[in-house]
Amino acid sequence: MKQKKSVVVSALEKELIKKLKNSKSKDSAFRELVNQSKKNLYFQIRRLLLDHEDTNDILQNVYIKIYRSIQKFKEESKLSTWMYRIAYNESINFLKSKEKKYLFSSDVMYNTMINNLREDPYFDGDELDIKLQAIIAKLPPKQKVVFQMKYYDDLKFKEISEILGTSVGALKTSYHLAKNKIKKEISDNQTF
Amino acid sequence: MRSSSSFKVPNKYFKNFDVEILEKIKLNKNIFNVPENYFESISTERIIEKEKSKTFYKNLFITSSITLVLIILLVFNNFGEKEFVDETFLVNDILEENYDYIGENLYINQYSKNYTYQNYDNQIIMSNLDNDFDYIIIE
Numbered sequence: 001m002k003q004k005k006s007v008v009v010s011a012l013e014k015e016l017i018k019k020l021k022n023s024k025s026k027d028s029a030f031r032e033l034v035n036q037s038k039k040n041l042y043f044q045i046r047r048l049l050l051d052h053e054d055t056n057d058i059l060q061n062v063y064i065k066i067y068r069s070i071q072k073f074k075e076e077s078k079l080s081t082w083m084y085r086i087a088y089n090e091s092i093n094f095l096k097s098k099e100k101k102y103l104f105s106s107d108v109m110y111n112t113m114i115n116n117l118r119e120d121p122y123f124d125g126d127e128l129d130i131k132l133q134a135i136i137a138k139l140p141p142k143q144k145v146v147f148q149m150k151y152y153d154d155l156k157f158k159e160i161s162e163i164l165g166t167s168v169g170a171l172k173t174s175y176h177l178a179k180n181k182i183k184k185e186i187s188d189n190q191t192f
Numbered sequence: 193m194r195s196s197s198s199f200k201v202p203n204k205y206f207k208n209f210d211v212e213i214l215e216k217i218k219l220n221k222n223i224f225n226v227p228e229n230y231f232e233s234i235s236t237e238r239i240i241e242k243e244k245s246k247t248f249y250k251n252l253f254i255t256s257s258i259t260l261v262l263i264i265l266l267v268f269n270n271f272g273e274k275e276f277v278d279e280t281f282l283v284n285d286i287l288e289e290n291y292d293y294i295g296e297n298l299y300i301n302q303y304s305k306n307y308t309y310q311n312y313d314n315q316i317i318m319s320n321l322d323n324d325f326d327y328i329i330i331e
Contacts, residue, residue: 031236038234046224056230064237125223133223 013079020070029069037080040153041087045147048091050113050133052122058094062087082161088145110137116166135185143178146171 009017020031041062043100046055065086072145073082095109102109114134115125125133136144149155157168157175 027236027240030240034234034239038231042226042231043222043224052222052226054225059234061238063236064243067239067243109243122225122227123223124225129223 003152009078017070017073017075017079021073026070028068033066033079034063037083040080041083044084044148044153045087045091048144048145049086050123051120054094058087058090058135062090078159081159081162084149088116088163092141092145107138109118110134113137125176132182132186135182139178139181142166143174143181146174147178147182150175 016029016033017093019025020033022029042055042059044061049055049058057126062083066083069086073079076121078083099106099109102112111134114130114137116128117125117133123129136147139147142164144159144178149160149163150157157161157171160166160171161168
């Protein structure tokens with residue numbers, strides 16, 4: 001018999017989950033949840049999609065999914081982990097559907113996305129940052145996501161493992177490969 | 193003083209440590225901006241309303257579909273063959289003079305395509321029967 005995972009969550013989170021699952025308090029609890037999480041989720045999605053408008057669309061979809069599915073949340077992970085997973089899946093699905101428009105050429109798609117960054121009014125980086133984003137964008141999907149979650153979001157491997165459904169060992173390998181690739185590209189471009 | 197060499201570190205940990213830190217600082221610089229008041233404008237009301245109206249329309253669709261199916265079943269039931277006396281059986285019975293319907297209630301399917309019925313004071317006239325008979329009067 002599969003043992004139910006036990007996750008240590010704060011009393012506040014437990015209370016919030018209880019309110020979210022109660023039809024009477026769901027709406028007010030949902031507002032609280034959105035206020036707490038919107039920035040983190042936004043930037044998690046934005047780092048994958050790069051563009052603000054796309055990020056806004058996906059963020060809305062993520063919250064709709066959360067609102068719809070909260071009854072099904074089994075509490076086997078933290079609420080934030082579960083939400084991250086939804087955000088990650090939505091972002092990856094969006095990128096896959098976008099890739100179809102580029103006739104499945106991810107290189108062309110990412111090159112276009114990186115070029116668009118130069119014109120993006122909501123991108124506050126220089127040419128160096130653009131090059132860095134280009135390097136990260138071209139990493140294999142798993143390496144890219146692990147790198148971003150570890151470096152930008154400071155998540156532990158265990159948390160990333162719960163989000164992505166991949167073993168900690170595999171994640172560490174992906175992360176190590178991603179870091180080395182980035183370092184090599186950076187030093188080849190003499191950016192530091 | 194206790195020697196720090198009692199603690200072990202991974203191989204080459206301190207090599208390029210300063211570069212790694214600088215890299216981390218650079219990488220952590222937030223290069224993604226958002227429109228002014230973007231986060232304040234994220235409205236949960238729209239999401240909740242959208243979901244509630246979706247649920248409303250979904251329920252409306254289900255209720256309407258069930259109602260429509262029930263109406264269709266009811267109509268077919270009303271227009272369907274009732275458990276009346278089958279006209280072929282009735283005609284054959286009359287022809288063979290095996291019937292005795294006097295004094296009994298006789299129900300005939302009035303919607304039969306093959307026959308027309310006229311009821312005159314307990315006389316039922318069936319016409320357009322088969323080729324050999326124009327009509328039969330049942331008294």
